[in-house]
Amino acid sequence: MQVKRSKSRIDILAILLVFIFCALISRLGYLQVVQGKYYERLADGNRIRLVPIMAPRGVFYDRNGVTLVSNRPGFTLSVSFINKAISDDVIAKMAEILEISPKQIKDKIANKSGSYEPITIKSDIGPEFVTKIEEHKHELPGVAIDIQPIRNYVDNELAAHIFGYVSEISDWELAKLKDKGYKAGQIVGKSGLERVYDLDLRGVDGGNQIEVDVTGRVVQILGKRDPVPGNNLILTLDYRIQRAAEKAIDEQLQYLQTDTRYRNAKAAAAVVMNPQTGEILAMVSRPVFNPNLFAAGISYKEWEKISSNPFHPMDNKAISGEYPPGSTFKIVTGTAALELKKVTPEEKILDTGKHWLIPKGNAEGEALGWINFKEALSKSDNVYFYEMGNRLGIDNLEKYARMFGLGAKTGIKLLGESEGLVANKKYKEKVFGEDWYLAETFDAAIGQGFQLATPLQLAMMISQIANGGQRYQPYLVDKITSPAGQVIKTFEPEKTGSINISAGTLQLIRQSLREVALEGGTGAFAFHDFPIPIAGKTGTAENSHGSDHGLFVAYAPFDSPRIAVAVIVEQGGFGAGSAVPIAKKILEAAFNVNQPLTVNAKVLTAHTAL
Amino acid sequence: MLNRRLLKNLDFVAIFVTLLLLAISLVFIGSATHINTPSEDRYWYVQRQGLFTLFNIILVYFTLNFDYKILSRFANALYVINLVMLLAVMFVGHSALGAQRWIQIGPVSLQPSEFSKIIMIIALANMLDHRWGQLRTLREVLPVFVYVGIPFLLVLKQPDLGTSLVFMAILFGMIYVAGINTKILMGIFAAGIAFMPIFWHFLKDYQKMRLLVFLDPNVDPLGSGYHIIQSKIAIGSGMVLGKGLFGGTQSQLNFLPENHTDFIFAVIGEEMGFVGAFLILFLYFILLYRGLKIAGVARDNFGTLLAAGIISMLTFHILVNVGMTAGIMPVTGIPLPFMSYGVSALTTNMLSIGIMLNIYMRRQKILF
Numbered sequence: 001m002q003v004k005r006s007k008s009r010i011d012i013l014a015i016l017l018v019f020i021f022c023a024l025i026s027r028l029g030y031l032q033v034v035q036g037k038y039y040e041r042l043a044d045g046n047r048i049r050l051v052p053i054m055a056p057r058g059v060f061y062d063r064n065g066v067t068l069v070s071n072r073p074g075f076t077l078s079v080s081f082i083n084k085a086i087s088d089d090v091i092a093k094m095a096e097i098l099e100i101s102p103k104q105i106k107d108k109i110a111n112k113s114g115s116y117e118p119i120t121i122k123s124d125i126g127p128e129f130v131t132k133i134e135e136h137k138h139e140l141p142g143v144a145i146d147i148q149p150i151r152n153y154v155d156n157e158l159a160a161h162i163f164g165y166v167s168e169i170s171d172w173e174l175a176k177l178k179d180k181g182y183k184a185g186q187i188v189g190k191s192g193l194e195r196v197y198d199l200d201l202r203g204v205d206g207g208n209q210i211e212v213d214v215t216g217r218v219v220q221i222l223g224k225r226d227p228v229p230g231n232n233l234i235l236t237l238d239y240r241i242q243r244a245a246e247k248a249i250d251e252q253l254q255y256l257q258t259d260t261r262y263r264n265a266k267a268a269a270a271v272v273m274n275p276q277t278g279e280i281l282a283m284v285s286r287p288v289f290n291p292n293l294f295a296a297g298i299s300y301k302e303w304e305k306i307s308s309n310p311f312h313p314m315d316n317k318a319i320s321g322e323y324p325p326g327s328t329f330k331i332v333t334g335t336a337a338l339e340l341k342k343v344t345p346e347e348k349i350l351d352t353g354k355h356w357l358i359p360k361g362n363a364e365g366e367a368l369g370w371i372n373f374k375e376a377l378s379k380s381d382n383v384y385f386y387e388m389g390n391r392l393g394i395d396n397l398e399k400y401a402r403m404f405g406l407g408a409k410t411g412i413k414l415l416g417e418s419e420g421l422v423a424n425k426k427y428k429e430k431v432f433g434e435d436w437y438l439a440e441t442f443d444a445a446i447g448q449g450f451q452l453a454t455p456l457q458l459a460m461m462i463s464q465i466a467n468g469g470q471r472y473q474p475y476l477v478d479k480i481t482s483p484a485g486q487v488i489k490t491f492e493p494e495k496t497g498s499i500n501i502s503a504g505t506l507q508l509i510r511q512s513l514r515e516v517a518l519e520g521g522t523g524a525f526a527f528h529d530f531p532i533p534i535a536g537k538t539g540t541a542e543n544s545h546g547s548d549h550g551l552f553v554a555y556a557p558f559d560s561p562r563i564a565v566a567v568i569v570e571q572g573g574f575g576a577g578s579a580v581p582i583a584k585k586i587l588e589a590a591f592n593v594n595q596p597l598t599v600n601a602k603v604l605t606a607h608t609a610l
Numbered sequence: 611m612l613n614r615r616l617l618k619n620l621d622f623v624a625i626f627v628t629l630l631l632l633a634i635s636l637v638f639i640g641s642a643t644h645i646n647t648p649s650e651d652r653y654w655y656v657q658r659q660g661l662f663t664l665f666n667i668i669l670v671y672f673t674l675n676f677d678y679k680i681l682s683r684f685a686n687a688l689y690v691i692n693l694v695m696l697l698a699v700m701f702v703g704h705s706a707l708g709a710q711r712w713i714q715i716g717p718v719s720l721q722p723s724e725f726s727k728i729i730m731i732i733a734l735a736n737m738l739d740h741r742w743g744q745l746r747t748l749r750e751v752l753p754v755f756v757y758v759g760i761p762f763l764l765v766l767k768q769p770d771l772g773t774s775l776v777f778m779a780i781l782f783g784m785i786y787v788a789g790i791n792t793k794i795l796m797g798i799f800a801a802g803i804a805f806m807p808i809f810w811h812f813l814k815d816y817q818k819m820r821l822l823v824f825l826d827p828n829v830d831p832l833g834s835g836y837h838i839i840q841s842k843i844a845i846g847s848g849m850v851l852g853k854g855l856f857g858g859t860q861s862q863l864n865f866l867p868e869n870h871t872d873f874i875f876a877v878i879g880e881e882m883g884f885v886g887a888f889l890i891l892f893l894y895f896i897l898l899y900r901g902l903k904i905a906g907v908a909r910d911n912f913g914t915l916l917a918a919g920i921i922s923m924l925t926f927h928i929l930v931n932v933g934m935t936a937g938i939m940p941v942t943g944i945p946l947p948f949m950s951y952g953v954s955a956l957t958t959n960m961l962s963i964g965i966m967l968n969i970y971m972r973r974q975k976i977l978f
Contacts, residue, residue: 009787010906010914013921018900021895025888027936032884039846258856358867383738 016344019048042211051118051210051342054187055198055203056149057194060163062239063478064280067154069163073123074150077133078118079109081364093139097132098122100164120168122187124150124296127371151187151194151295157288161316161416162235162280162476165291167298171194190294191314193233193476198414200480203230229483236279236478238272244589245270245282248567248582253286256572262547265578267570269317269455272586275463275555275564279474280412282586283456285317311570319410319417322452323568326539326575327380328553329401329447331465331509333388334377336400338505342391345373345508351383358439360386373508378515380522380538382446394436397444398424402501404452404461405471411496412474420457423450448542459566462537462553464499464562465509471497513587514558522576523552526584532591533558536565536583538575547571550578556587564591621970624900627893628963631948632663632888633876639951641856642877655870655951662953669957670824670964678968682912685736689757690963692729695722696764723773724954728961730761731780731919736790739835739912745771745790751798754785771813772942776926783922784915787905842937845879845887852883870951872943876935889950894928906969913969920962 031039060069075391076097079090088102091109094117095102098121109119128144137143151166169177169188180199182188188202189195204324211219249268256265272282289306294301306313315321337343353367356361362368362382370508389397401407407422425436443449446592453461456474464471473494480489513535517527522538536554543549550572555561565583572578588594640656686694699722738745745751758781766774786795810818844858852858858880869877879887898921905917924947931946933939947954947959 009789010902013783013787013918014899014902017895017898017925020925021891024929024932024936025891026931028845028879028884028887029892031889031936032849032879036849036884039843040849042843043847114763125963209839369947463759602658 015575030153047074049362051146051208053146053206053208053225053227054148055205055227056229057151057166057187057203058197058201058232058483060193061232061234062237062242062507063235063279064239065234066239068159068235068237068239068240070152070154071149072152073147074123075127075130076120076123076148077125077143078120079128079145080118089227090143091141092144093136094121096124097136098129102324103247109118118144120298123148133330151291153291153295155243155343156290156292158246159237159283159293160192160288161318162192162237163281163286163291164194164196165190165289165294166194167294174567178511181585191416192316192414193235195415197233197477197480201233203483204228208278231483231488233477234479234481234483236274236281236476237283238281241272241586241589242282242284244306244517245272245284245582245586248585249286249567252569252572252578252582256569256578260573260577262571262573262578264546265572267311267317267321268568268572269321270567270582270586271318271455272563272590273459273463273474275466275561276472278463278474279478279493280474280476281563281590283316283318283476283484285315285321287311287313289313316414316416317568317570318455319412321454321568321570322418322420323455323549323551323570324451324541324543325406325447325453326451326541326549326551327382327446328458328461328537328539328551328566328575329445329451329453330377330380330385331537331553332404332406332459333392333397333400333445333578334373334509334512335404335499335501337388338373338397338508339400339501340392343373343388345504348372349376349384349387350583351381353383354440355383355386355390357390358386358442360439360442374512374515377509377512377537378518378521379588385445386442388427389441390438392441392445394425395440397441398422400499401451404464404499404550405497406451406457409454410454410460410474412456413476417456418454420454421452431530433552447539455566455568458551458553458568459564462555462566463564465506466535466555467562468506469499470495471499510535510558513554517554523554523580525576526580530587531593532556532587534587536580538580540574541569548573550580552576552579552583554583554587559562563587615836615970619971619973621896621900621904621966621967624897624970625965627688627897627900628948631890631893631897634878635949636660636663636867637855638874638877638881638949639870641858641881643951644856655932657682658953659956666957666960670960670967673961673964674968674971676968678913678916678965679910681732681916681965682736682739687731689733689761692722692726692733692761693764696726696761696768696855700764704795715912721767721952721954723770723908724946724952724958726765726930727773727776727923728920728958728965730758730777731784731916731962733925734758734780734784735912735915738784738915739910741788742911743789745785745794747791748794748797751785751790751794755798762919766812767811770943772930772944775930775942776923776944779922779942780919780927782919783925784919787918788911788915799895803919837941838934838937841844841876841935842871842877845936848880850880852879852886856882872931872941872945872950873935874950875932878949879935891928891932894924894947898925898928901966902975904966907973908969909973909975913973916965917969920966923962924959 018403056071059067061559062068079094089520091102091105095105105121108121133140133143133145153160153163166189169182169186173188174184189198194201204227206225208221209223209556210221249270253265253268256262266287268286270282271282272279273280286307293302338345348370350370351368352377353362353365360382368379368381371381371384401422407420409417409419423440427450428436440449460471460474473496475491477491479487479491481487514533515521515532516523516536516538517534518524519528523536527534534554535558536552536558539551541549541551548571550569551567552575553566555564565586567579567582569578569582623644636656636659639659640653643655646650676704734757737746741750741754758777762774762777858877878890901917901921905914908914908917927944927947930939930942930944934941947953
């Protein structure tokens with residue numbers, strides 16, 4: 001037994017134990033007895049303050065390096081605990097100077113009680129307030145003004161729905177995001193890319209640790225940590241196309257409201273993408289909001305104006321708006337009919353103005369006589385496609401609609417995307433508890449009835465015709481770069497599906513869509529002399545709540561498509577009259593047709609290399 | 611099973627000191643949390659900790675029914691379970707404060723690395739029991755280091771630097787008592803110091819920052835440097851007699867973060883002053899001293915090793931935690947035994963005390 005031996009070792013451990021406790025007690029004695037007075041002074045209304053320095057958020061650039069979203073300096077007013085609490089006098093004085101109610105300030109302070117960092121009362125205050133605060137400094141112990149970066153959306157409303165907006169983190173967001181290092185009072189992305197890429201964009205806040213005197217004046221800076229700016233996003237957007245698309249939509253809505261009977265044409269959306277990759281080149285939704293209003297704290301009045309607008313300016317209708325696709329859906333019906341051999345390209349069907357089974361006809365009651373597939377699609381004949389629906393049946397229509405990606409989210413990295421709806425038996429039985437009727441198949445075949453699609457889904461649909469049946473995940477961010485400009489992450493095109501479509505069918509569909517833009521087609525008036533050959537399809541969707549919605553989907557150039565467009569004008573009437581002119585202006589910008597000479601050269605050369 | 615002879619042999623000093631520490635803990639958890647918590651949940655932390663304290667006292671009483679010797683039978687199984695648990699945290703655990711350490715089971719977040727400490731002590735006691743007196747050459751010592759090294763690296767990877775260092779403290783305490791050749795022990799220490807730079811390389815940025823901050827708090831004035839400065843202000847301003855219970859301005863105004871968990875000793879120092887802090891440390895000293903005594907009188911080597919491991923663990927915790935709040939140890943997230951709020955740590959510590967009581971109770975060889 002060696003227990004005896006271990007006994008002596010245990011004695012040594014006991015000595016070590018005594019030594020450790022002596023060391024700890026000596027240290028405490030030094031802190032509490034010897035230095036006690038010094039620490040008591042520091043603790044007296046704790047003179048150590050933390051003043052955070054907000055990190056500037058990452059910058060957004062377009063695909064050619066044009067700055068779209070950046071930061072600007074602004075004055076922020078904050079208050080910190082001097083002794084036990086912030087006195088009512090100080091609150092009243094602040095309220096008076098800032099011209100807000102004392103209750104608002106009290107609420108802010110109450111929300112952050114227990115915080116050892118200054119509480120932001122108001123960000124981005126004007127210089128006149130700064131002067132007043134400085135003048136009354138002695139009456140405002142604990143109140144400080146700092147310069148903090150404020151988010152700056154360079155072109156105000158431009159691409160507001162894509163960028164989103166930022167504002168102070170809410171309580172429920174904080175509860176959810178605490179683990180990721182978010183803190184009360186921080187500015188976070190609330191929607192759009194600002195929200196989705198918030199972790200990349202936010203950077204790391206820095207701060208000063210300062211010692212202050214009893215009135216809150218800085219005695220000395222004890223330590224400083226510089227903020228690290230957030231990472232930048234290089235977007236797939238093309239500033240020129242985006243700007244042209246927004247301008248075209250605004251002008252067109254203005255025109256429709258004032259010069260036509262479509263007075264309620266107040267909402268619209270457009271998506272422009274590269275059909276070969278899924279890159280989004282432009283995305284517009286109307287009505288719009290100005291994200292700059294949120295960056296500095298939106299006033300109640302301005303928020304009221306936005307939230308009471310019946311057309312919901314905050315919604316990104318390009319991804320969340322669900323519209324009947326109307327005649328643009330005939331691309332799907334046509335593909336299904338040809339692929340499943342329900343019709344041959346040569347077969348002629350007699351359009352007498354009405355279908356023989358159910359008396360449904362063309363919008364204006366016209367009759368086109370004996371027509372084949374190409375004529376039917378390019379002239380958008382309803383009777384022909386009712387018959388296609390009749391031959392296909394609703395199940396086949398559903399199958400092909402889903403192949404084109406309809407009825408499912410595209411997966412674009414934005415929040416609030418809708419699924420749309422593909423007309424099918426199950427849905428009707430679930431929601432209405434009724435059997436399917438042939439009339440509903442007829443409606444479905446021409447994109448009416450239950451069919452709903454988002455503008456983005458329609459852009460994806462036409463892209464698949466343009467690129468031969470591939471479905472690419474639509475994306476907005478091309479690269480994430482560090483503040484120093486190094487590439488951190490590059491996003492590549494990603495294939496998410498494809499349609500089985502024979503070369504013959506594809507060619508026939510494409511040629512029919514080409515005819516749309518040629519003499520006799522529904523888009524001919526706008527495109528017959530367009531220098532770049534385009535293919536497209538108009539649509540006019542019936543709307544039970546008002547005038548018809550106008551739609552247009554297109555791609556160009558016809559032989560080697562690089563641009564796909566989908567445009568919808570809510571209550572804009574015929575697609576040809578409302579959506580086509582917008583698409584035309586977008587394509588003019590994309591292909592540099594009829595553009596003013598002021599366009600900057602760098603953008604131009606970079607663009608032609610696209 | 612618990613006959614009167616065994617009950618008579620209980621270490622009443624250790625029991626009294628432990629209960630006293632637990633009672634003090636509830637008072638200061640209450641003091642640290644009551645002001646910053648909405649009134650309806652004001653005593654949520656105290657109630658929860660109190661409930662688990664009672665539960666643990668019952669648990670410890672239950673364990674006293676069994677001879678501690680049966681632990682040696684489960685030692686290897688526990689070792690394997692421990693590894694599985696640590697791997698599980700890596701894959702299914704959720705992270706808090708940048709470290710992945712928790713597994714959620716119902717309403718309780720368990721921290722497997724807490725339990726792994728006591729498991730390590732049991733497993734290592736069993737191993738060293740079989741190698742008692744056979745730790746003369748590096749060849750004989752190396753397997754012991756590998757045995758502890760595997761869970762050590764898993765914990766380090768979580769990353770939980772604090773707990774991994776506790777493993778080292780346990781290892782050195784136990785292997786020393788087990789009679790390791792002191793020359794080899796010195797050699798290992800020297801090698802450890804020489805390999806510091808490589809070890810440094812494996813640390814996460816925030817861990818490096820904490821160690822740098824320890825050398826100069828102004829390196830990170832808003833992060834852990836802030837904690838250290840505020841903790842020192844809280845303790846120092848307590849002076850000799852303290853500001854009185856619930857009277858600590860630093861702790862109460864929340865200048866001091868995590869004041870009910872890792873920094874609870876700063877609350878004690880501020881509110882009870884040097885006298886209070888000294889008395890708390892004195893209680894700890896009595897408890898640990900009793901522990902060493904138990905290690906000395908244990909009926910077998912297994913008992914001696916268990917007690918030595920437990921004492922090493924508790925001593926290391928107290929040294930690092932109190933040292934951290936007083937600004938002489940880096941911030942590593944090690945709680946103060948019996949004092950900090952936390953269910954997993956409380957259970958581990960109580961089970962440890964249960965094992966110590968068990969060893970002392972059965973110190974006499976059965977004569978009949």
